[in-house]
Amino acid sequence: MKIADGPSRLVPPSPPKPAAPEPASARAVVDTFERAPARLLSKLGVPNPAPDPTAAPAACGPVEDLVDGVVELARRLGVGARQLVGLVETAVAGLGESLRSEFLELLAEHAPDLAAQVLRYGATADAAPSLTPVFQDLLLAARASDDPDLQQAAGAYLAAHFDDAQMVEQCLLDDLRAGRTDDGFRSFLYGFFAALDAPDSHEAMELVRSAGLLDGFLAATLRDENGDAVPAIVTEAVGRIMETGRLDVYAETLASIPITVHDPATSGRSGSHHYNHGDDGVYLNGTATEITGNDVGAVASKLAHELFHAFAAHHGASPYSAVNEGMAIAADRYALTDGSYNVAEMVYGTKNWYRDVRNPPKPDYELGTFEDADPKLRALLEDLASRDSSGVAWDDTERLEQEYADYWEAIDRDQPWADWLAAAEAATRDMIVGRRPRRAD
Numbered sequence: 001m002k003i004a005d006g007p008s009r010l011v012p013p014s015p016p017k018p019a020a021p022e023p024a025s026a027r028a029v030v031d032t033f034e035r036a037p038a039r040l041l042s043k044l045g046v047p048n049p050a051p052d053p054t055a056a057p058a059a060c061g062p063v064e065d066l067v068d069g070v071v072e073l074a075r076r077l078g079v080g081a082r083q084l085v086g087l088v089e090t091a092v093a094g095l096g097e098s099l100r101s102e103f104l105e106l107l108a109e110h111a112p113d114l115a116a117q118v119l120r121y122g123a124t125a126d127a128a129p130s131l132t133p134v135f136q137d138l139l140l141a142a143r144a145s146d147d148p149d150l151q152q153a154a155g156a157y158l159a160a161h162f163d164d165a166q167m168v169e170q171c172l173l174d175d176l177r178a179g180r181t182d183d184g185f186r187s188f189l190y191g192f193f194a195a196l197d198a199p200d201s202h203e204a205m206e207l208v209r210s211a212g213l214l215d216g217f218l219a220a221t222l223r224d225e226n227g228d229a230v231p232a233i234v235t236e237a238v239g240r241i242m243e244t245g246r247l248d249v250y251a252e253t254l255a256s257i258p259i260t261v262h263d264p265a266t267s268g269r270s271g272s273h274h275y276n277h278g279d280d281g282v283y284l285n286g287t288a289t290e291i292t293g294n295d296v297g298a299v300a301s302k303l304a305h306e307l308f309h310a311f312a313a314h315h316g317a318s319p320y321s322a323v324n325e326g327m328a329i330a331a332d333r334y335a336l337t338d339g340s341y342n343v344a345e346m347v348y349g350t351k352n353w354y355r356d357v358r359n360p361p362k363p364d365y366e367l368g369t370f371e372d373a374d375p376k377l378r379a380l381l382e383d384l385a386s387r388d389s390s391g392v393a394w395d396d397t398e399r400l401e402q403e404y405a406d407y408w409e410a411i412d413r414d415q416p417w418a419d420w421l422a423a424a425e426a427a428t429r430d431m432i433v434g435r436r437p438r439r440a441d
């Protein structure tokens with residue numbers, strides 16, 4: 001039903017029609033509701049559109065009319081989230097639990113944008129605990145919605161109440177158990193994981209894995225650029241990454257970024273596996289040997305890398321830079337191997353590769369910085385750096401640049417791999433020695 005064009009239910013037509021008979025309890029709620037806007041409006045300093053008190057009440061029979069009245073008033077006044085929640089609270093105050101659920105289901109259905117606002121408000125620290133039943137009922141009602149924004153808000157609400165094991169069980173694990181793979185649920189998962197910090201993303205994925213629901217999670221989240229399911233090799237490769245529990249911050253990325261296997265001959269896209277910033281998608285060359293040969297480990301390694309770029313792009317990384325590329329290489333090693341690795345070689349090697357090997361050369365390719373990384377990206381970078389034998393200065397742009405100039409800039413990247421590695425090892429040793437404080441003579 002369309003709401004905005006309908007006649008106001010708060011200003012009944014004149015002459016008033018006799019009110020339809022209705023249950024006393026519903027009448028009481030409507031009366032309460034009709035007094036509430038007057039108080040609200042006087043606070044907001046806007047003219048009171050409340051009905052003439054001598055007129056018969058509007059024909060608010062079923063709960064649906066009450067919902068539409070609230071929606072219409074909220075839209076007309078352009079109320080903020082707090083006032084909106086106040087309106088909803090007033091409207092449901094007298095409804096019993098079953099009618100409250102019905103009210104909130106109808107609110108989610110008739111005005112998903114307002115329902116999303118209510119849930120987002122519920123996710124804030126300001127929300128009064130007495131309203132919890134309203135938010136929780138709305139969260140349950142939102143599960144049926146196909147509105148992506150409402151689903152995301154519902155996910156964010158659950159994330160803010162991640163310590164409520166029962167709600168997590170009901171809204172996350174039960175829905176995975178039920179095999180949900182609809183787009184609404186994917187949006188919900190995105191809203192949920194995007195709102196969790198790094199430790200809680202890990203904890204949530206631990207819940208998913210320990211319940212044996214990783215396959216269900218992958219089926220619910222992975223999509224290609226057309227919104228279709230991804231090829232089995234992609235699902236298996238991402239499963240290989242996510243079963244390690246080391247890159248669980250990627251959960252939000254999987255629920256939002258498409259992974260497309262394409263044929264460069266027909267797609268017009270680059271034959272290199274890559275993350276494309278403009279399309280915000282990961283693209284794998286379907287003719288590459290690791291894909292045609294069904295090499296799950298190799299594809300996992302490529303995806304750990306490209307998904308790093310995708311995740312980082314949404315968390316404050318400078319998109320094209322040696323430090324971004326180096327950390328993407330590190331992400332693959334961090335997830336899928338157990339030893340230490342040399343991130344300086346990855347970062348500075350990338351810088352010199354653009355200068356010495358790339359055709360045409362790009363001598364100005366940026367070293368880059370993670371100065372604008374948000375806390376979730378920083379947490380990942382700290383993990384990746386935890387096994388870095390070089391201690392590369394990813395978190396100190398000035399030192400990153402200085403050490404490049406002092407130890408790496410002079411090395412030619414265009415030489416046999418073994419020779420480059422030997423030169424990189426020597427540069428790393430010198431760099432580490434050079435960091436030690438000098439004894440004062």
Ligand SMILES: [Zn+2]
Pocket residue numbers: 305306309325328
């Ligand atoms: Zn890369």
